[in-house]
Structure formats: C-alpha cells, structure tokens
Amino acid sequence: MARQLLQQCLQCGAWTLATTCPSCGANAQAAAPLKWSPEDHRAEIRRKMYNVSEAEWAKGLATLPSLDEMKSSQNASEEE
Numbered sequence: 001m002a003r004q005l006l007q008q009c010l011q012c013g014a015w016t017l018a019t020t021c022p023s024c025g026a027n028a029q030a031a032a033p034l035k036w037s038p039e040d041h042r043a044e045i046r047r048k049m050y051n052v053s054e055a056e057w058a059k060g061l062a063t064l065p066s067l068d069e070m071k072s073s074q075n076a077s078e079e080e
Contacts, residue, residue: 005017006030006031006032007019007029007030007031008028008029008030008031009021009023009024009026009027009028010026010028010029011024011026012024012026014028015031016028
C-alpha cells in the first residue's frame, strides 16, 4: 500500500506523499507502477476471499447502460 502512496515531483525529483511537491509546488506522480504479474501466486487466495466464483459476486458488479439507453439520453440532453 505504501508504494502506491509514494509520489515523486516531476520537476525537482523530491519525494512526498502528496500530489503537490512541498519543495517547489509542482505536480507529483506515482513513483513506481503497481506490481502485477501473470504468475500471481496469491490470486487464487484473493478470488476465494472475494467469492469470485459465486453468482452473487457477479451480480454485485457495476453495469453500464445499454448503447440504446446512452444514445437516447444523449439525444434528450441535446434537445434541451
């Protein structure tokens, strides 16, 4: 978790936990990308922990509106 919070200033290279550099006030970005590997040895444990194989898990995921619904809402907002 700490690796995700660590930021590095884009201009002076200072390290911080904020998105703004305390030294020069410039923007800071994540210091390193998150680690991910296709050979993730703990993935099976996480899937069990979150009950991914259960039907209720899939039902709880967020869904997007259908393409027709998005088009109709876009047309309605353009008409107003």
